[in-house]
Amino acid sequence: MFATFRAFQSRTGGLRPAALTTAAAEGSPSGASERRPRGVGHKRRVLAGPFATMILGDLGAEVIKVEKPGQFRALLPSNKGNYMIKPTCCLGVGDDTRAWGPPFVGSESVYFLSINRNKKSLAVDLKNPRGAEVVRELAGVCDVLVENYLPGKLQEMGLGFEQLGGVNPQLIYCSISGYGQTGPQAQSPGYDSIASAVSGMMHITGPEDGEPVRPGVAMTDLATGLYAHGAIMAALLQRHKTGRGGHIDCNLLSSQVSCLSHIAANYLNAGKEARRWGTAHESIVPYQGFKTKDGHIVVAAGNDKQFVRVCQVLELIELTQDPNYKSNKLRVKNRKKLLHTLSQRFQQEKTADWLRRFEGLGVPVGPINSIREVFSEPQTCICLERFLAVVHPTMFLRFRPLRYRLLCCAVDWLLILLDCMTPLLVYRTILALLLICKSLLFFFILLYCGMRVLYVLKRPGPGDGGHGAESWNSMKKKAFKVIMITLVFNSSTQLLQLSLLGPVILYASITLILQITLVSLCISIVSSFITPLLYLHRAGKLPCINF
Structure with missing residues (x-):
């Protein structure tokens, strides 16, 4: 993908010549161009790269997403040196995530829509020399290029960092892969689930006595996208000082391993192997979810004062006098007995009753919400007020929020x-x-x-x-x-x-x-x-x- 702050990532399937001309004329060091071709080689990630460039688009970049040719419009160079829109008749439907569903909104995958706002799309066949030439010309006027091909694939097409760097010395070239540009697994395709498994994330996720579990959201992809976005922003600042671009190597495995945080530190510094704890924390007690009369509640008592307040709310003040629970270290040591007592008490009341009792006491607590409940939360509704409705460029009124339609009765x-x-x-x-x-x-x-x-x-x-x-x-x-x-x-x-x-x-x-x-x-x-x-x-x- 290409991005330019006036970013440039291709994803949907049509780009007006005026948009490209403006990018060329007004492109600045803050521009970011994302290119995420998927038609050649293995398609490694369908979230990390798009997520990174979506953030760049939120920050004001003009993003053009490059997809494999399908039955939508393509941008091709004209004999006048500019660009023209030309219908394509090749087989294919662009990005793989366009077909991921249900759910769909009209003919669009909700998954695809969730990570591709603020982007224009471009269909390019990189197997065709003309298609590769289009990418070179785009790289010449863009600030950032984000790609997620297998290492070496784009270089074989003449679209590697060295080749495009010769066209545009200020180009920031970000490569997102499964395992990095070098190493024994560099040529292996990688998705979020694979990286989550290889990195140990699944090993520490799930019930205490259960099987390894995949996180409910593609956290490896999202973390990689955030790392890539941060690296691109840093590279733009560096380019502002030096006037030169650079090559960013960002991969799923390294990103997820870096997110292991204290889990990795425990092993590297103390030789302690991690295990699954469910909702509990291995180093803090009580710091987990508890079953209530009608649901679940999470309590996070991070210090002794908060533990005392938890006991007061639960009307178990005698626990504060027990020498086995005087400090967090002792509570961790006697975890099983303490949690059994707390669990029995929590099951005697409803979640709403416990939340009301904890209110204003300075103890971090919260219900385990369903997604429906998330968007019914008063605090979430305050955040939703800041949402900006975006009209879909090809679905017309079909995708516009209903409250903005002009209705006749x-x-x-x-x-x-x-x-x-x-x-x-x-x-x-x-x-x-x-x-x-x-x-x-x-x-x-x-x-x-x-x-x-x-x-x-x-x-x-x-x-x-x-x-x-x-x-x-x-x-x-x-x-x-x-x-x-x-x-x-x-x-x-x-x-x-x-x-x-x-x-x-x-x-x-x-x-x-x-x-x-x-x-x-x-x-x-x-x-x-x-x-x-x-x-x-x-x-x-x-x-x-x-x-």
Whole structure:
């Protein structure tokens, strides 16, 4: 990937020539260009590099993501030395994470969207000499290049640090790999799970007496992305002083080993092998999760004063007088007995009750939340207020937050409130019910239109059946037009609103079928009035009613 502060990383599939021209003209030492080609060689990481360049994009870089060619637009050099957009017809879908799901938002993978904001995408076939030339020209105008090919692959294509450094001496070239550029495993592909296993992270993660467990989030990838981002920022500062670029070697294994922190220090300095502790801390007690009456709570008593306060809240003040628990060292030594006593007490109350008791006492405590509960936390909601809604460049209104859409009726404004206040599943269920109600409303509108057309017929003159028949034929056509226009308009708006929410084909189908049924019923009801009313009307026994 390429990044430029005006960063340059390619990921999605189309770049306007103006954007590149601006980058070339205004590119500064703060620019960062990320290049993450995936079409050649092994694709090692699908998170570390994109995460690093996403942060650069958050800081203001213009990032262009390079992907393998697919059925989207590619940027190719024109004969005028500039760039032009040209459709490609090669097989492939770009970044692997585009297909990682469900869940999907429309046709986009949520996983892909989560790590690729602030980026433009570019499809380049590096097997084609023209594609390699595009990369060279981009490297010449960008500040930073981030790649995650197997070591040596890009050099074989003439796109290594030495070759591109000759094109742009100020280029900062960041290589992210599984095991680094040298060593016996340098040519081995590496993903987060593999690096997490090899680095010992899985060995220390999981239940105390259970099997090794993969962390719930790709922490190795995320840590590597953070290290790469920090190294790029440092390299930009260094370039500001020296005027020269450099080569950054960042890999998953080294990043994760460095994150072992005191676990590694315990072994290197004291020869102590680590083991799994579940939620507990091997050197501090109590410092772990406890089961409550309705969930779990984590208590972190990092010193003797906090331990005393924990005992006071639990109404176990006698523990503070026990010589076996006078210091943290003694508590660690007598861990099993102490934790058994604390666990029994915690199970007697609900999580909310314990949190209320600990409030204001200076003891770090917190519930173990589900993801749904995370986004219901008051503190999290304060953070969410700072979120910036970003319009997707290719999905148009489909991906825009619902509260920012221009809606045409009161029902749609109600959907705005539901969008903000209710979970997605509940929201879509209520949405379906509201759309059904809206269809019923249109049913009565159609019924009204049909009756209005019927009654608005002019009374024929005495004995003049032709005039009435002519009026009736004319109004039948008008009635048909009104009904069809209303049907088409209502169906299209309903389907459009549903499509804005993503893949809800079931709701759309049900709504459409229901609507067609209601319209058919409406026409049947109106038709049932036609014959007797027309007979009475032509016989002069039905007064004319004008609306």
